[in-house]
Amino acid sequence: MVNVRRERYREDTKAEAKRIALEQLAELGVAGISVNAIAKRMGVTGPALYRYFKGRDDLLNELIRDAWRDLAEAAEAAVAASAGESSPDRVRAFGEAFRTWAVTQPHRYLLLFGTPLPGYHAPEDTVLLAHRTMSALLGVLPREGGAAAGPSTLDDQLVAWAGSRGEGDVPPAVLLTAMRAFTRLHGVLSLEVSGQFGPMGIDPALLYRAEVESLILGDSEARGSTRLSGPG
Amino acid sequence: MVNVRRERYREDTKAEAKRIALEQLAELGVAGISVNAIAKRMGVTGPALYRYFKGRDDLLNELIRDAWRDLAEAAEAAVAASAGESSPDRVRAFGEAFRTWAVTQPHRYLLLFGTPLPGYHAPEDTVLLAHRTMSALLGVLPREGGAAAGPSTLDDQLVAWAGSRGEGDVPPAVLLTAMRAFTRLHGVLSLEVSGQFGPMGIDPALLYRAEVESLILGDSEARGSTRLSGPG
DNA sequence: CACTGTTGTTAGAGGTTCTAACAGAAGTTA
DNA sequence: TAACTTCTGTTAGAACCTCTAACAACAGTG
Numbered sequence: 001m002v003n004v005r006r007e008r009y010r011e012d013t014k015a016e017a018k019r020i021a022l023e024q025l026a027e028l029g030v031a032g033i034s035v036n037a038i039a040k041r042m043g044v045t046g047p048a049l050y051r052y053f054k055g056r057d058d059l060l061n062e063l064i065r066d067a068w069r070d071l072a073e074a075a076e077a078a079v080a081a082s083a084g085e086s087s088p089d090r091v092r093a094f095g096e097a098f099r100t101w102a103v104t105q106p107h108r109y110l111l112l113f114g115t116p117l118p119g120y121h122a123p124e125d126t127v128l129l130a131h132r133t134m135s136a137l138l139g140v141l142p143r144e145g146g147a148a149a150g151p152s153t154l155d156d157q158l159v160a161w162a163g164s165r166g167e168g169d170v171p172p173a174v175l176l177t178a179m180r181a182f183t184r185l186h187g188v189l190s191l192e193v194s195g196q197f198g199p200m201g202i203d204p205a206l207l208y209r210a211e212v213e214s215l216i217l218g219d220s221e222a223r224g225s226t227r228l229s230g231p232g
Numbered sequence: 233m234v235n236v237r238r239e240r241y242r243e244d245t246k247a248e249a250k251r252i253a254l255e256q257l258a259e260l261g262v263a264g265i266s267v268n269a270i271a272k273r274m275g276v277t278g279p280a281l282y283r284y285f286k287g288r289d290d291l292l293n294e295l296i297r298d299a300w301r302d303l304a305e306a307a308e309a310a311v312a313a314s315a316g317e318s319s320p321d322r323v324r325a326f327g328e329a330f331r332t333w334a335v336t337q338p339h340r341y342l343l344l345f346g347t348p349l350p351g352y353h354a355p356e357d358t359v360l361l362a363h364r365t366m367s368a369l370l371g372v373l374p375r376e377g378g379a380a381a382g383p384s385t386l387d388d389q390l391v392a393w394a395g396s397r398g399e400g401d402v403p404p405a406v407l408l409t410a411m412r413a414f415t416r417l418h419g420v421l422s423l424e425v426s427g428q429f430g431p432m433g434i435d436p437a438l439l440y441r442a443e444v445e446s447l448i449l450g451d452s453e454a455r456g457s458t459r460l461s462g463p464g
Numbered sequence: 465c466a467c468t469g470t471t472g473t474t475a476g477a478g479g480t481t482c483t484a485a486c487a488g489a490a491g492t493t494a
Numbered sequence: 495t496a497a498c499t500t501c502t503g504t505t506a507g508a509a510c511c512t513c514t515a516a517c518a519a520c521a522g523t524g
Contacts, residue, residue: 003522006470029350031263036511047513048472056512114347116426118261127431154438161432179439180446187419194348199359200393206386207411214412235491238501268480279482280503288481 014052014062016042021063026107030117035059060117065126067108072132074101079136088216090140091181095212098133098185099205106193113190131165137178144173177215184211246284246294248274253295258339262349267291292349297358299340304364306333311368320448322372323413327444330365330417331437338425345422363397369410376405409447416443 017038024032035056036046053059078097082090102109112130122130158175162168167175188211191197192204249270256264267288268278285291310329314322334341344362354362390407394400399407420443423429424436 003470006521010470027350029347032350034511035513044471045473046511047474050513051471110347113422113426113428115261115342118259118264120427122431130428151438151442154435154442157432157434157438161434164433176442179434180443183419183423183439183443184416185419186423187415187417190345190422191415191418194345195352196345196362199354200389201396202389202393202411203386206383206389207415210383210386210408211412211415235501238490242501266480267482276502277504278480279505282482283502 010052013042017049017052017059018063018066021059022108025063025111026105029107030060030111033060033063057117061120061123061126064111064117064120064122065129067112068126068129068133070108071098071101071112072129072136074098075133075136079139082140087140087142091216092212094137094140095185095208099189099208102189102193109189109193113186114194134178134182135165135167137181138167138170138174141174141177141181143171181215184215187211242284245274249281249284249291250295250298253291254340257295257343258337261339262292262343265292289349293352293355293358296343296352296354297361299344300358300361300365302340303330303333303344304361304368306330307365307368311371314372319372319374323448324444326369326372327417327440331421331440334421334425341421341425345418346426366410366414367397367399369413370399370402370406373406373409373413375403413447416447419443 020038020041021033024034024037033056035049035053039046039049042049053062074097075094078093079090082093085093154176155172158172158179159168162170162175185208188204188208192208197204197207252270252273253265256266256269265288267281267285271278271281274281285294306329307326310325311322314325317325386408387404390404390411391400394402394407417440420436420440424440429436429439
């Protein structure tokens, strides 16, 4: 029998350290996460925490992995909750869940999508967790014809990527749509959580929803305002 | 006569410090920028540099301002060089310039669009420099009808923002197009420079160009693949 | 009871930002 | 030229940081 008691204590200690680290992250960003300060707040000396994390980077990597898992669960929950609804409504549900997750904890969103840690390379399990969010999005997109979607090179890359992730049956057109949906939503969210809209006095939620609708409508409203090349 | 000689020496010293800071930024990110290390590399002791920068944050703020100016100049150059061409071609030119600037110095792009420095609030002159890039984009978009573009609230905010920046004559439809163009391009670039496409094996340049074309075509190709709501 | 592994401690090396007090050089003015 | 002011550099030091090493105390096991 492996000492389950020690194991549990160890998990609790790590969890509390990460909880405090998230508070520091919210307050002063990644640079504000200090192993020493966490230890002090837990009532132990600095080096004690090095029994639980190989180093500061190890702690940060765990925070990143936790965040990816958390985001994936939020996306999957929204997708599951919208089961049976129309594809547009499910895309809206995904979009709302994605944005809510981001704006309620912008520091965690930035941990995933902001400036990467120097030298960071996502380990395989983290890549897998990150893919789950994309997979949730793929689940609510309609499966359309298998015609070529974009440049053949891009199509090939998309198919290869999906195949390596166990989604080999998704046609490239849908993969491309998912990818573009993701980059568009992220484009708004990224600028929002990094405060770029602040000085402009623009409500990013409206812009975000406009982008969601544009994806759903296939940008048909573009004929009215977004289209750059006129009829003449 | 104000001491022009000292002034020049002072500017040169600051410029060299910032040059080294950019090298550190490229190598180890913002966290790798050290006033002490810069001073050592310049052959002086650490505190000497505090005669030139109030503190580390002051140095970082200057790097940010420089980057915004540099980006604006790149965008303006592309727009100027494409004078006389069609609007779609000018949008392409802007898009290419924007992307080239970003991918040739990803650390600087991340300095502007990545995780913001904790507590950072852009001073007015920096906001102005940031706006110049957006202004360049506005310059290559076709001026279309003044019909309502998005939700009236958003339209109002866009008009108010443009008005405060001396672009009161740009109709909201064009402002909205510019804003959406910017978020879409940034969406791809952001994920590219933060390395998110790496594990996917996807070439972001192709995705980026697809987004540029989608803006130009008013997403008419959406009927083929991107549209989510089918005809039936 | 003895042994092993885990968890905590203190000490310390080497790094950081930044302030204070001081020395000397450069520029200005009488 | 001499005196004065300003600027630029120095060293010393406080207060933080990460992380390693050596040691003590504890928990669990044969």
